[in-house]
Amino acid sequence: QITLKESGPTLVKPTQTLTLTCTFSGFSLSTSGVGVGWIRQPPGKALEWLALIYWNDDKRYSPSLKSRLTITKDASKNQVVLTMTNMDPVDTATYYCAHTLTTVGAFDIWGQGTMVTVSS
Amino acid sequence: QSVLTQPPSASGTPGQRVTISCSGSSSNIGSNYVYWYQQLPGTAPKLLIYMNNQRPSGVPDRFSGSKSGTSASLAISGLRSEDEADYYCAAWDDSLSGVVFGGGTKLTVL
Numbered sequence: 001q002i003t004l005k006e007s008g009p010t011l012v013k014p015t016q017t018l019t020l021t022c023t024f025s026g027f028s029l030s031t032s033g034v035g036v037g038w039i040r041q042p043p044g045k046a047l048e049w050l051a052l053i054y055w056n057d058d059k060r061y062s063p064s065l066k067s068r069l070t071i072t073k074d075a076s077k078n079q080v081v082l083t084m085t086n087m088d089p090v091d092t093a094t095y096y097c098a099h100t101l102t103t104v105g106a107f108d109i110w111g112q113g114t115m116v117t118v119s120s
Numbered sequence: 121q122s123v124l125t126q127p128p129s130a131s132g133t134p135g136q137r138v139t140i141s142c143s144g145s146s147s148n149i150g151s152n153y154v155y156w157y158q159q160l161p162g163t164a165p166k167l168l169i170y171m172n173n174q175r176p177s178g179v180p181d182r183f184s185g186s187k188s189g190t191s192a193s194l195a196i197s198g199l200r201s202e203d204e205a206d207y208y209c210a211a212w213d214d215s216l217s218g219v220v221f222g223g224g225t226k227l228t229v230l
Contacts (some may be wrong), residue, residue: 015200037219038220039165039219046122046208046221046223046224047157047159047165047208047210047221047224048221049210049218049219049220049221052218052219060217060218061218062218063216063217063218064218074129104170104171105152105153105155105170105171105172105212106167106170106210107155107165107167108167108170108173108176109167110164110165110166112164112165113164113194116166
């Protein structure tokens with residue numbers, strides 16, 4: 001059974017750097033075709049894809065946020081970390097991590113999400 | 121402003137068939153698979169349809185997906201009260217080299 005869980009601060013100040021960790025079980029990020037992505041959702045708004053990392057360390061970023069994002073993996077710890085610099089109140093959102101397979105293409109299993117508020 | 125365009129709302133009565141559209145372009149829907157997600161109130165999104173028209177295990181066959189050109193549709197037949205949720209389409213975009221989502225459609229079961 002695949003599960004993912006996001007963790008990190010619930011409150012960050014403007015200009016600070018956000019670090020979120022996705023801890024997963026039931027699959028390995030060393031297995032060919034496996035990936036983990038990050039998606040966020042501001043309150044009452046739509047989903048927005050942020051970043052994606054694959055088993056082979058291939059990384060993809062949302063073009064609009066690329067300069068602020070870094071995604072890394074630690075396959076031995078079953079974790080994926082997303083950092084976002086220069087946080088702003090508009091970055092207030094629920095942040096989700098999700099499992100994907102290149103053979104499927106979709107985010108097929110999602111974490112429960114973690115709410116991050118940006119405020120001074 | 122989302123790259124994929126969905127109607128903000130849709131509605132139907134129990135037992136009815138409803139469809140939700142998703143419009144894109146040649147760089148996303150026109151050349152890649154479409155995915156649909158269901159988000160019940162207060163919960164994480166759930167994959168409903170992958171590769172245009174495939175249902176993951178456990179998704180009822182009342183849900184079906186289709187694609188034509190640069191547009192896609194999600195159809196829900198035999199509408200039930202528990203189908204009341206937000207629905208999002210998504211696809212890979214070759215120009216952006218990333219995943220794009222629609223703005224979401226809020227389905228109300230009257």
